[in-house]
Amino acid sequence: MSRQQPVVGVSEAITVLFIFISAKVLLTHIILVLHAGMNAAWAIPILDTAVALLGVWLLVSLLDRYSGRDLVQIGEHLTGPYVNLLFSLFYLAVFLGGAGLALRAASERMVAGFLPDTPISVVAFSFLLGSTVVSYLGLEAVTRSARFLAGVLVVSALALAVLTVPMWQLHVFFPLWGAGPWKLLLGALANTGDFVQILLLGLIAPFLPASKIKHVGVWGVVIGGFFIFLFILLPLLIFTFPAASELTLPSFEVARIISIGRFGQRLEIVFMPIWVFGNLIFLAISLYAGAAVLTSLCRLNDVRPFVLAVAALVMTVAFVPQNVAQTTYWSHRYLSQYSFGVLVVVLLFLHAAGAFKKGRGGGKQ
Amino acid sequence: MRRVLGVLALLLLVMLPAGCYDYSEPDEKAWVMAMGLDRGRQNVLTVTAVIAVPKNIAGSGGGQPAAGGGGKNFFTVSLEAPTLLSSLELLNAVVDRRADLSHIKWFVFSRELAEQGIGEYLAPISRFYQFRRTSLMLVCQGRAEDFLARGLPVLEDNAGKYYELMHRGWRYTEFIPFDTFHQFYYKSSAPGVVPVAMLASLERKEPVYPDNAPKPKGKYEAGRIPRQGGSSIEVMGAAVFRQERMVGTLNADETGLVKLINGTLRRTLLDVRDPKHPDKFVIMEVKPRQRPSVKVQIAGGHPSIEVDIKMEGGIISIQSGEEYEKPGNIPFLEDAVEKELLEDFHAAVAKSQELGADFFGFGLYAKKLFRTWPEWEAYNWDEKYPMASVTLHVDFKVRRIGLIHETLPQK
Amino acid sequence: MSWLKTLLQYLLYHKPRPESTVFQAGIEDKPGQAETGLAGGAGGRRQPQAAGGGGQKTSGRKKRGYSAREKFSGQVEENLSIEEILQGEVKLAYSLEENRRVLAKIFHVPQNKDVVLRSLSIGTNPPVKALLVFIDGITNAQVQNLAILQPLMVLSGLVDERRGAGHAGSVYRDLFDRVREALLPNNQVAETDTYRRVVDDVLGGNSALLIDGFNQALLLETKGWHYRSVGTPQVEAVIQGPQEAFTEQIRINTSLVRKIIRDPALVTEFIKVGKSSPLQCAVMYMANLANPDLVREVKRRLSNIRADYVQETGLMEQMIEDNPYYPAPQVLRTERPDRVAANIMEGKVGILVGGNPFAMVVPVTFWDLMQVPEDAYVRWPFGSFMRLIRYAGLFLAMLLPAHYVAIVGYHQEFIPTDLLLAMTGSREKVPFPSIVEVLIMELSFELIREAGIRIPGTVGTTLGIIGALILGQAAVAANIVSPILIIVVAVTALGSFAIPNYSFSVSIRVLRFVYIFLAALLGLLGILVGFFIHAGLLVSLKSFGSPFMAPAVPVMRKGHDYFLRGMAWQQETRPDYVEPLQERRQPRISRRWLYTRRGRQGGDGP
Known part of the structure; x- marks a missing residue:
């Protein structure tokens, strides 16, 4: 079956990228940066955005040099199949591990907040069903539905911020340096993994307008960084420093606290689309990206055979952690902390390999 | 395709009875409107739940209101339980419908329990998903079970609305604190401020004061309001907590000042002693003109706090017939109000330093002086605060004088 | 005692009489069906099947049909031979008798009273036998009498006499040519040499004239069926706006659209759709606006429908839509000429179906489905x-x-x-x-x-x-x-x-x-x-290649008319998702009078 090459517009790509980066604000582990930054933890996403922009620069310069190929194909071209397999396993780990833990965390949050008596498997299955169907429909469906629903997400996220304005405690910004400038910087470096999702750019690059990859990367990271910043700042402003760090579901609590008169209370249902759509889009992207890595690795043309397999794998990963706390700490430890460093190492290696190959004269095709 | 659809439909059918785990009709739940906690008689706690009786509130089917409004609109169940949430389970033994706490409005702690310490009861409220941080914390004089059982609303059918509206007075009076559980909770964990809770009580049957000498209303507090009639519960003033233990109460005026510094005072009426006729009162409406400015300096280990309050207001009534509304006389009134506020404020600050409880939240302004959080924590504000010197500047301006612009002498 | 016995018989026992219908369906099917079931169960795989992918269901269905087909095998064979004549583009014969025989067979003539095979002789010298074939009721008898029969039978002789026989040969090739050129004062005349075309046209209300000795037929425009006049919209009523709707006559419908778009670039192409009773479909588009690929796609889909019965817009819609499983229409059906015209002017393509008061517009987006003409x-x-x-x-x-x-x-x-x-x-x-x-x-x-x-x-x-x-x-x-x-x-x-x-x-x-x-x-x-x-x-989802949710997703150039309705002078561009040949619809400044000085005359600037 000859399917047309999917086409992803700039706007869709930016949306997908920023949702992919910032969907983690809907879960727990984002709040763990409060340990590193204390009441100035809002600065960490800002610093991380800057770091992530460097990562985007590394990634885009690689993608631009070998335009028309995705990261896996570039890796194969530069380092050969065996080393590239290693790299691809890393990409897969980022996508599938991230998706699995996110699936578990999102389902647990649904169970914790809305459906306390429903078995976690049913909730997880419904999440997986939605995301699998959409990612099975292809990259176009994923990006377009993300773009279509992004309005809902952005508007409700901003509404969440606006409706809680009366609760904001501006004294939270003091003491200004939080845990101290040095610790803040270290904390920012330790949490760069929140932006490891820029990896997605490497997989959708062939379907983007060739000259716009950098544009997409920069804006995706900046908007994603803004939302991470917002959703670290909001709990801080509302619950103030020590109390905010104990929240399991910061975004959920922010919605629960809204109280505008006797009528405007208990509004968390209104904001449920953020959590459900945000996580569904994240999962759909992850499933697609995971399948795309496998597709590239196997040099096939169609991702669809892999989507179901990847979905099954994600479901399995989701139920590896014993409990919700483990899910949170794993997400933090393995994804939010080190993964970005590994990504940078991979990219640098690829760059070096590219330079070496070029030096030998056999490089560019 | 048809086969696939068939399989899907079958799956759906299989899921339908298996699903719906959380499905429940609203008339299969018992809606708890308030919970009260007392020291137990036969167990650690006596937990009282106020459960609404919807059929008396809405009238039964057909949309017609219930004839005669026969039954009560709520009933209370008091259970002896080891913890707050174990009572939720026990409740199901007594009430046929499953108790649901998501519409809870009030948490009432008896004063006895509050003075013992309530830290262990705050944890479940912030963790358990049915509780909400927007519900209210109350400390009641006497036992919470009596307080809730006898607190029948007069104007409302729905006890939940009654409870909410009782708190709504924070918008237009000084003596009802604004703080909900949310504020209570973060203030009890943040250094630099201590929480206050609404003070409530059943009406006091015996007289509060022995004589009828003039007493400004601001000196009242819940449980000490001389009155007859009305609903049998009252809320006024606040309970001060320190280290999760109630350490004192604030009367109406002190509560107003706390709200003023916190920025939650909207308006209030002040009984000011007439500067020329000490036995008479001038009633003033008082509003903050801008947010109070609090400057904290730390010199020689002791904080010195400078509070600048700017207020404005209008004359509501002048008992003595003195022509205070004349532009030349207005400063007399302004001075009187400023003096009154200063006096109250000094008393309140003295009380807070005596209790060692910074319920004004001056510590939140002191935070600015520190560079990092660990430094701020190490400073240990709560210990330093009682030694702080507090200076206050009040600036009051009369803006309007009501519907009479000059007072005629009475014959 | 026999009457008693009869009485008893009536009272106690009534002998079941066989049902008194000739046609009985479902009875003789049963054994056949069971047989297939068995065969399928026992040796479905072993059974040598020519079709291969056909599967058991198809074979079962085929087998069930056999009994009826065997019983009426003669008729089936005849039908097949008619089919062969039509499909095989068999040429007309020279002999009029042969043609008459074939046409009578095709039209099942002795039984079928609708079809009239009118013999006549053309009044030339010598008279020539001819045959007029038409269907009674859908032809205009007036036209036939005055514009076909009268000239052929009566007036042809007059001309002959005046001119003389010798002259005729010089101007016209033969008699056939002469009949076409001179004897038929009919506004549309075509000629053909296949049965199929004859049958098609006769079914469409035309008359076919066959002349003895010629293997060609003349097709004469005599359509005259009855139709509803142009009325008010029944489904898409508006309060302010044109109050006319399409009717069942496709020619009137096209004229309603053309009445609105008076532009030579408006093209109306006719396509025959369907197999057993072909349907006239008009494809209308602006040759200078509509993307030729879109037009080609529409025509490709229409002309590749192989179906038994698509006489209705809804049926046609189901035949040409992109994704039949998806529960949203992918074709805009409307009964309003102004709506079709407005859409055609955006670069879309209108499809008018013969005999239907509903037209289709493609491609369609979600936003189109939520609009009404009155918005504008x-x-x-x-x-x-x-x-x-x-x-x-x-x-x-x-x-x-x-x-x-x-x-x-x-x-x-x-x-x-x-x-x-x-x-x-x-x-x-x-x-x-x-x-x-x-x-x-x-x-x-x-x-x-x-x-x-x-x-x-x-x-x-x-x-x-x-x-x-x-x-x-x-x-x-x-x-x-x-x-x-x-x-x-x-x-x-x-x-x-x-x-x-x-x-x-x-x-x-x-x-x-x-x-x-x-x-x-x-x-x-x-x-x-x-x-x-x-x-x-x-x-x-896509509708004729355009994304269904465009221009929201994928993000495209948005006019001021997809979610909300912009001001009329803001409607400057045509929708991006149809990729029209001209993007601009009106200049940046539509309200020129704002910029022309009051004293100056004329609209077209200085």
Whole structure:
């Protein structure tokens, strides 16, 4: 079956990228940066955005040099199949591990907040069903539905911020340096993994307008960084420093606290689309990206055979952690902390390999 | 395709009875409107739940209101339980419908329990998903079970609305604190401020004061309001907590000042002693003109706090017939109000330093002086605060004088 | 005693008489079917099947047909031979008798009284035998008499006599040529040499003239069937705007469009669709606007339909739409010429189906389905407001009952306490769970609506009374549903009526039940997951190559007329998703009078 090459517009790509980066604000582990930054933890996403922009620069310069190929194909071209397999396993780990833990965390949050008596498997299955169907429909469906629903997400996220304005405690910004400038910087470096999702750019690059990859990367990271910043700042402003760090579901609590008169209370249902759509889009992207890595690795043309397999794998990963706390700490430890460093190492290696190959004269095709 | 659809439909059918785990009709739940906690008689706690009786509130089917409004609109169940949430389970033994706490409005702690310490009861409220941080914390004089059982609303059918509206007075009076559980909770964990809770009580049957000498209303507090009639519960003033233990109460005026510094005072009426006729009162409406400015300096280990309050207001009534509304006389009134506020404020600050409880939240302004959080924590504000010197500047301006612009002498 | 016996027989035993119909279906099928079942079960795989991929079902169906086909094998064979003549483009014969025989066979003439095979002789010298074939009732007898029969039979001789026989040969090649050129004062004459074309035209209301000795036929324009005159729109009524609608005559329909677009670039192409009774389809587009690929695609789809019966726009729509499984129309059906014209002017393609008062416009987007022409005819704030109301109606119609179920069943904390207690109190005596209540009410509402369409007009008034009783106070008073549900159902109904496109509205009504089930299953989570899948399907849907949700996703250049209605002078570009040949619709400054000085005359600038 000859399917047309999917086409992803700039706007869709930016949306997908920023949702992919910032969907983690809907879960727990984002709040763990409060340990590193204390009441100035809002600065960490800002610093991380800057770091992530460097990562985007590394990634885009690689993608631009070998335009028309995705990261896996570039890796194969530069380092050969065996080393590239290693790299691809890393990409897969980022996508599938991230998706699995996110699936578990999102389902647990649904169970914790809305459906306390429903078995976690049913909730997880419904999440997986939605995301699998959409990612099975292809990259176009994923990006377009993300773009279509992004309005809902952005508007409700901003509404969440606006409706809680009366609760904001501006004294939270003091003491200004939080845990101290040095610790803040270290904390920012330790949490760069929140932006490891820029990896997605490497997989959708062939379907983007060739000259716009950098544009997409920069804006995706900046908007994603803004939302991470917002959703670290909001709990801080509302619950103030020590109390905010104990929240399991910061975004959920922010919605629960809204109280505008006797009528405007208990509004968390209104904001449920953020959590459900945000996580569904994240999962759909992850499933697609995971399948795309496998597709590239196997040099096939169609991702669809892999989507179901990847979905099954994600479901399995989701139920590896014993409990919700483990899910949170794993997400933090393995994804939010080190993964970005590994990504940078991979990219640098690829760059070096590219330079070496070029030096030998056999490089560019 | 048809086969696939068939399989899907079958799956759906299989899921339908298996699903719906959380499905429940609203008339299969018992809606708890308030919970009260007392020291137990036969167990650690006596937990009282106020459960609404919807059929008396809405009238039964057909949309017609219930004839005669026969039954009560709520009933209370008091259970002896080891913890707050174990009572939720026990409740199901007594009430046929499953108790649901998501519409809870009030948490009432008896004063006895509050003075013992309530830290262990705050944890479940912030963790358990049915509780909400927007519900209210109350400390009641006497036992919470009596307080809730006898607190029948007069104007409302729905006890939940009654409870909410009782708190709504924070918008237009000084003596009802604004703080909900949310504020209570973060203030009890943040250094630099201590929480206050609404003070409530059943009406006091015996007289509060022995004589009828003039007493400004601001000196009242819940449980000490001389009155007859009305609903049998009252809320006024606040309970001060320190280290999760109630350490004192604030009367109406002190509560107003706390709200003023916190920025939650909207308006209030002040009984000011007439500067020329000490036995008479001038009633003033008082509003903050801008947010109070609090400057904290730390010199020689002791904080010195400078509070600048700017207020404005209008004359509501002048008992003595003195022509205070004349532009030349207005400063007399302004001075009187400023003096009154200063006096109250000094008393309140003295009380807070005596209790060692910074319920004004001056510590939140002191935070600015520190560079990092660990430094701020190490400073240990709560210990330093009682030694702080507090200076206050009040600036009051009369803006309007009501519907009479000059007072005629009475014959 | 025999009468007693007879009486007894009548009383006690009545001998079963065989059913008195000649046609019996379903009886002789049974053995055949069982046989196939056995064969399929026992040796389905071993059975050598020529078709291969056909599967058991097809073979079963074939086998079932055999008995009837065997019984009437003669007729079947005859049908096949007719089919061969038509499909094989068999040429006409020289002999008139042969042609008559074949045509009579094709038209089943002795039985079929509609077809008239009129023999005549052309009054030339010597007279020539001819045959006029037409179908009675759909031809115009007046035209036939005056423009065919009279000239041929009477006037031809006059001309002959005056001119003399010698002259004729010089001007005309032969008699056939002469008949066509000189003897038939008919405005459209075509000639053909196949039976198929003759049959097609005769079925279309034309008359075919066959002349002895010529293997050609003349096809004469004599259409004269009856049709409804142009009336007011029945489905898409507007308050302000043109009040004419398409009718059943395709030629009138095309003229209605052409009346609006007086532009030589408006092209009307005719395509025959379908096999056994081909249907005239007009494809209308602006040659200087519409993307030629789009036009080619439309024609490709239309001309590649191989179907038995597609005589209706709805059937045609199902044949050409992109994704038949998806519950949303991918073709805009309208009965308003102004709407077709406006869409054609955007670079879209209009498809008019013969005999149908509904035209199709492709490609269509979600936003088109939610628009009505009136949006453009009223001033822009009202146009935009009406659209907002309509979108609200769409969401209410699709999601409100589901949200009711989800919130009442799962998320009661969201309901304000007072309302919750009121609802709880008023449901105390209702025995059903909310989901059952909702289904009862929604289904009874659908029942009322369906009955309202089917009910004969004379008894129509009773329906309102019954509906008001079912959906009104009675259901509440009987403690079957809670009072608030009445409001939910009523608002849902209003919402679904606000959706302007009928088939879209129907699909939303169906989807509503899906959402209700999802809500009952998982509360709001179910609805949202369902909506996510729904959105994923929507955005990956295409209508004739244009994304269904364009220009929202994929993001394209947006005019001021997709979600809200912009001002008329802002409508400067044509929609991007049809990729028109000219993008600009009007200059940047449409209201030139703002910039021309008052004294100056004429509109076209200095």
